[in-house]
Amino acid sequence: MKIPPLQIGNITIDTPVILAPMAGYTTPPFRDICRRLGSGLSFTEMVPAEGIRRQLPQTMVYLDSYSKEKPLGAHIYGSDPDVFAAAAEIVDSLGRFDLIDINCGCPVRKIAGKGAGVALMSEPEKIRSIVTKVKEATSLPVTVKTRIGITPNQCNISEVAQAIEEGGASALFLHARFATQRHGGLVDFELMKQIKSERSIPVIGNGGITGAFQADEMIKQTGVDGVMIGKGSIGNPWVFKEINCAWNNISYEAPSVAERMEIIAEHLRGLYEIMSIKNELRKHPNKHIERLACEAFRGHLGKYLYGVKGIKKLQGNLMQMDSVESVITAVGQLMHVQTQTQCV
Numbered sequence: 001m002k003i004p005p006l007q008i009g010n011i012t013i014d015t016p017v018i019l020a021p022m023a024g025y026t027t028p029p030f031r032d033i034c035r036r037l038g039s040g041l042s043f044t045e046m047v048p049a050e051g052i053r054r055q056l057p058q059t060m061v062y063l064d065s066y067s068k069e070k071p072l073g074a075h076i077y078g079s080d081p082d083v084f085a086a087a088a089e090i091v092d093s094l095g096r097f098d099l100i101d102i103n104c105g106c107p108v109r110k111i112a113g114k115g116a117g118v119a120l121m122s123e124p125e126k127i128r129s130i131v132t133k134v135k136e137a138t139s140l141p142v143t144v145k146t147r148i149g150i151t152p153n154q155c156n157i158s159e160v161a162q163a164i165e166e167g168g169a170s171a172l173f174l175h176a177r178f179a180t181q182r183h184g185g186l187v188d189f190e191l192m193k194q195i196k197s198e199r200s201i202p203v204i205g206n207g208g209i210t211g212a213f214q215a216d217e218m219i220k221q222t223g224v225d226g227v228m229i230g231k232g233s234i235g236n237p238w239v240f241k242e243i244n245c246a247w248n249n250i251s252y253e254a255p256s257v258a259e260r261m262e263i264i265a266e267h268l269r270g271l272y273e274i275m276s277i278k279n280e281l282r283k284h285p286n287k288h289i290e291r292l293a294c295e296a297f298r299g300h301l302g303k304y305l306y307g308v309k310g311i312k313k314l315q316g317n318l319m320q321m322d323s324v325e326s327v328i329t330a331v332g333q334l335m336h337v338q339t340q341t342q343c344v
């Protein structure tokens with residue numbers, strides 16, 4: 001299936017398979033790996049508008065990126081339209097971003113409890129005002145990421161999507177689950193199809209994609225203009241390559257053990273570097289940042305090594321490992337043993 005490039009405002013996304021924003025996961029090293037493997041667009045982790053407005057150093061580091069990361073969206077949350085606008089102006093002035101994305105889908109109590117994230121879905125007029133004010137404050141395209149509603153009894157995505165488009169957004173990223181489902185469960189293709197047919201801005205579908213088959217099914221069944229991938233990319237950034245290959249009629253070869261190892265090592269070293277930079281900005285830098293980087297990598301590593309014998313033991317041992325290179329060596333040994341076993 002050939003998928004045309006996607007236009008979001010003045011930004012052209014060559015291949016509309018997009019890395020979803022994921023707090024704690026979509027750090028610059030991971031985004032860069034996904035970009036090289038075929039993700040057409042990525043986003044920062046979720047960044048508070050208020051922290052940006054006040055230019056707090058501990059917030060601003062979440063807007064750090066590598067210069068090669070293009071196109072890149074700043075993914076912002078908050079509840080006050082004027083604070084959003086002030087933050088957008090600052091994000092624009094950094095000159096690093098291609099678009100600004102507004103979070104209207106986060107169900108976490110710390111966020112939604114303060115009227116931000118998915119709580120905004122209960123106030124479509126406020127969303128409209130946020131989009132309009134952010135648009136006035138920046139020349140960058142403005143996009144919104146939402147869910148289909150807070151609960152099945154509060155399914156107002158049609159009204160919300162209308163407010164988003166009329167407010168001036170250039171695209172809608174639609175995670176077709178309710179907030180009560182968090183990040184799992186059934187993805188509602190029917191509603192996705194309805195929203196796509198009701199809107200004239202691009203609608204990008206999100207939820208449950210782990211490979212080319214699901215990406216194609218979502219596009220075929222709903223008509224969305226592109227797909228966004230979250231969990232399916234964790235431990236498998238090659239999912240972008242797989243989908244690009246399918247869309248270009250090229251046969252896809254899964255990564256070799258050596259390639260897997262290279263990506264794991266690059267990812268962990270990059271994460272350590274980024275965490276060290278953030279740490280230095282702290283009033284009291286943590287002396288054990290290398291150990292913390294190893295711990296923070298555990299979620300990724302478990303997924304990278306899914307199905308590899310001995311991963312449970314390695315994960316247990318990781319608790320004791322406090323150096324990045326010792327983790328990389330241990331993973332290398334585990335993968336080596338695995339290949340030897342497979343060859344016997």
Ligand SMILES: Cc1cc2nc3c(=O)[nH]c(=O)nc-3n(C[C@H](O)[C@H](O)[C@H](O)COP(=O)(O)O)c2cc1C
Nearest residue numbers: 020021022023046145175183207208209229230231
């Ligand atoms: C660990 C994790 C963190 C996430 N953080 C965010 C976030 O900060 N902002 C957001 O809009 N969505 C966030 N999400 C939701 C994803 O962007 C995506 O919408 C969701 O995982 C559904 O896509 P998937 O089924 O492909 O995973 C997060 C999801 C996960 C699993």
